[in-house]
Amino acid sequence: MILLIEQDSNRYKQIVRGKVRQNLRKYISNSQLIGRQGKDLVSIPIPEIELPRFRFGENNSGVGQGEGEIGNPIGRGQPVNGSGQAGDQPGEHLLEVELTMEELAEMLGEELALPRIEPKGKHNVESDITRFTGIRKVGPEGLRHFKRTYREALKRQMASGAYDPVQPSIIPIRDDKRYRSWKIYPRPVSNAVILYMMDVSGSMTDYKKKLVRLTTFWIDTWLRANYKQLTIRYIVHDAAAQEVDADTFYHLQEDGGTRISSAYTLAQQIIQRDYNPSDWNLYTFHFSDGENSGNEDDQRCLKMLQEQILPEVNLFCYGQVRSQADYLFRNVLVKGINDEKLSTAQINEEEDIYTAIKTFLGKGL
Amino acid sequence: MTLPPEMNKWEKKITGYAHDFGLDFFPVQFELLDYRMMNQIAAYDGFPIRYPHWRFGMEFERLSKSYAYGLHRIYEMVINTDPCIAYLLVSNELVDQKLVIAHVFGHSDFFKNNLWFAQTNRKMLDEMANHASRVRRHVERHGLERVEAFLDACLSLEDLIDIHKAGIRRRPEQEPEGEDQDENTPSFKLPAKNYMDEYINPPEFLAEHQRQKAEEELQRRKLPPEPERDVLLFLLEHAPLENWQYDLLEIVREEAYYFAPQRQTKIMNEGWAAFAHTHIMTGYALEPNELIDYADHHSGTVAVNPGHLNPYKLGLELYRDIEDRWNRGAFGPEYEECNNLQQRREWDRKIGLGRQKVFEVRQIYNDIGFIDEYLTEDFAREHNMFGFDYNPDDNLYEISTRDFQEIKRRLLFQLTNFGHPVIDVVDANYENKGQLYLLHQHEGVDLDIPYAQDTLHSLYTLWGRPVFIETRVENQGRHLYGYGPDGITEQNLDKPEEDQPENQETV
Structure with missing residues (x-):
């Protein structure tokens, strides 16, 4: 189901992307990204996106509850203090954005206004490869998935009361049989x-x-x-x-x-x-x-x-x-x-x- | 999704228990939601629909992420409408559902009876949907970018409202008319016989009187005549806004006022709901085999960790303390004057007014009054309360005080104006140039200047002419920060201008 809020989410992500693009020059000169490619996720820090407000500056004190002598440490960094007011911690906040390298390349292209390349040659020629990734109810016996078949048979026998723990023989019928199935992937x-x-x-x-x-x-x-x-x-x-x-x-x-x-x-x-x-x-x-x-x-x-x-x-x-x-x-x-x-x-x-x-x-x- | 039969049965039972306990609540409509819907509703502050804005998406992403990492889950949400809408997480155990149903009745009772909620719009569900469609219409007409930029500016000012507005009438209903007449007669004189006139009404006196009149007149013409806390209202009335901008600002202001009482009563409201659910659950609704799960869940709700003041815990314990003291009659001058700790502990007049008293308290206080009135030294000691401070030397927060007055002072300060700075419009025609002048009432803590400057930018977007805010900077006196067509300006008001070669620094 698609939630109503996904519009807002997408808009937010768009804004985040905008920020990343603005700072792209900085990331390009950042050697930490080297070695990542394709679907690799990279985590990029950007300044937190928030609405400015009139608010108090240094807010380094508060009230808490618990044991302890005066001078005992209660926490490192910035604990959330007070009674539920959010966003009153000091300091520069960074937001980690996760992007794939593909997305980053996309942004690079947009930001540098790099034109799409028109490849020449036999760029449409692709060969196919097959991968076994799924399960089906029909197929050749050579591809029968033993474990899955056994499990189905077991389930059926237990449900129908035919399962006898003393003599646990499981006999699959046609409906129980499961076969490996493959998908064809184009390989460029x-x-x-x-x-x-x-x-x-x-x-x-x-x-x-x-x-x-x-x-x-x-x-x-x-x-x-x-x-x-x-x-x-x-x-x-x-x-x-x-x-x-x-x-x-x-x-x-x-x-x-x-x-x-x-x-x-x-x-x-x-x-x-x-x-x-x-x-x-x-x-x-x-x-x-x-x-x-x-x-x-x-x-x-x-x-x-x-x-x-x-x-x-x-x-x-x-x-x-x-x-x-x-x-x-x-x-x-x-x-x-x-x-x-x-x-x-x-x-x-x-x-x-x-x-x-x-x-x-x-x-x- | 409506409730399944088993829960329906419990809802009816618990409704009965809640009435027996004395709660008086709006009818509650329960909805079961999965975690994604729950996160959406939470991001929308409890409403099924809001106007389109990225900050809801940001909140949704944050909630979804922290749910995925197992950092939190939202068991229940309830909104202040009549009837109340309460959302329960579908994956809760039955005992959790019973607990949160009881908890929800506590909230609903609080919404209905607490005075600070008296002015809120109980049909807010419709109003929010109305706002959503209005904003969408503006987006269609004026484009997302423009509407969003303007909404961002309005939202960054949404704290600038007058939270006491509901209780105080700040302006006269209507300007009394015809009063000016005698001021128009220039020849004002005290009654005197002719020969005494030059003694009773000497020229200096008349001149002085004239001057006073003129000043009063000036004051009357001044905009605003008195400092105006409801900055958003002031902008609505006086900023040069187009119709759609006016509409957006009005929406933001209305919603800010709707949510304000919830922020004013966080401790009381959560405490009251916890107080209600403990009574209902332990008194009636709990089955023996659910006891452990209930105790586990409840103690999770009221757990404290250092550096964090749990509003559920604080509120609940305060109500319990009040109930106990009023049952024993442990209040009033006689009790206050008793210095014998033993005697105070064993004090019991058997007046049994506790239950009545807590119901009264939940009706007439907000958090500030609640803490101010009922947080006693005994209570603070019993609950190990402390104040902490940041120690920059080792980047640690350390317990700095166990002094009751200091703890209470800090708590009250945090609660004052929800921990936001108090800011008024004092002049809309600063330097006679139509510039807006705000005054921050400095109470010991400085403003965050970079944020203030960004916020001034938002204000400038609305006002259209340069805007200023006067505040204090620690050890440096009064500063005036501004934003105008040339960007940010800064000026130290306590130093004579000659000393400052560049008092108008453009960044």
Whole structure:
């Protein structure tokens, strides 16, 4: 039955969501959420929603009842004092709101005005899987549920008085029999790939990597909300590039110099080998502090991007993390290429992630 | 859902017991509800329907969550209408149902007889439904966002009513007319013979008289003429509201007045219901095999834990104390003057007026009078009452006093104006600019300033011109907080303005 008050409840939840959206920038730079996905519940503190009133400030005394000497403690924090007046405790109150990551991604999309992505390729192709989840009264004997059948028979015999505790033989009849039944679930075929590339040369400090990690987390979250299944591949590079797993990707620290073209070459190879661009939605992200080894390599990168990578991917994003030098790879990209598939952003601190995500994903490609 | 036959039988029996006990109540209509419906009804303050507002949803969510975690359950709810509607939780055991039925009759008797409820609308069930449909109509016409924002503003001011309104006529019924006539005659003089005139009516005297008259006139023209406690009424009469806004504010005010007596009599009302159910249950309705369950449930209701004053417990024990003292005749000057503890304890004049006295008390007091009159030093000692304070050094609340006067002072302060600050409108034309000026009657505890500033914002929404509240800040004297088109203002009234380079600070 639907209760009348559910309208009010929904309105309240809507308001809570509004508050979460207002503070989204703060949550995006919060590294505690990392690792959650999909239906995972996350608990987010927001300022309590209440109607302001003229009320007393400090209210740290009251009247109670019980044993005890003067000076004996009776409670920690704020006990509810007085005779039933609510809401007179001091202090800042926080309200814990539980949301799923999916909902959070939804809000992220709304708040950043991220357009829905039009996937290309065979996005409707899905294969089916069967799961045994239910019980039915008819079915093949091979799927008979012994326990349930026994229980039904027992119930019937006890109810009809046929059950004899001395000789407890239970004989199921046709009506007692229970069978396992299955349901068919569609399983989507993975049709989107994220390729993350990161510079792990000596100049990439832990803090820079943390920024990358946060950014990639929110990119994952958003793309996951758009594609039923997502494959993620990771490439690290200094002067040479190699493919690694996620854990290595975020923790590896190398010492060498930086040659960005090495990563682009590897990415290009992976795309060619595994993913046919007409079937796959390809997302490539590259993070570096922009200190590439020299002009020659820059030119090579530009050429590769323009001729090989950009025509095949949905999006190529370059995030430049916290750099000191004057000469930077981002400038090279911005000057060298004019293509709507290419986005670049500067990420100097947690606050910038919000803008970076908007730049990267704001085009809906 | 109406009652099943077994409970119906008990309802009839208990009705009889309640009459035998002397209760005089409205007819009670019982409804059985499951916990979800019960939570809805509780979130709606006991009514089956209210106007749409998110705060009911918030309360519902809170109740549902704490029910799910097993932190509380609501056994019963009853509302002050004629006939009373009482809701019982369907999953209660029979003995619980008997207890709560008896309890409900106690409440119903209290609603009917206590003087503070005399002015409440007993047809509130219809009125609430009426409010709901009015608000829905405004939502349809003006949009949810606008109506909600305005309702929020009204609700944040709903405490600004005059809780003594029911008992006191603050304004004359009608302005007496024609009284002004002699004031219009400019040549006022005391009667004097011609030759004495310049001595009896010297020019200074006449000038002084003129000045007084002018002042009185000014006072009369002042808005409001006297400080007005019913701020909501003042806003209804003088704020520039559109029709739908006027209607919403009126709804909020009416409901605030309807609920006010319940907050004024929390201890008495709950105590009385507990007093009634203990008598009915232990005297008549309880079966031997239910005794343990009853005792368990009852002691749960009246349990005390430190730092929390249970209104059921306090009220119940006070009624018992009163009944006992009036049975023994332990009151009056002779008893008060007796300093021999032994004698006081054994005092017994066998006058047997106890029952009569408690019925009288439940009729004419509210919580403040009840505590003030009947909370005695003996009682406080017997029930181990103490005052506690917060100790910031170790973040603990600690027992700070066992002094009777201090305990009583604190309790009474908590009950004064329901523990809300006392605030009056004193001037609607502050600085001759049509600005609203409120005065907080400071009684030792400061206002919560951030909240006050947010509330001023709500007030500004209604008044449309800058609004101010004067209050005291500990050790800093009188402060004037304001809200206007430029945001928040703050001014220290006890410091001359020259000392303050920026007395109007905009945040």
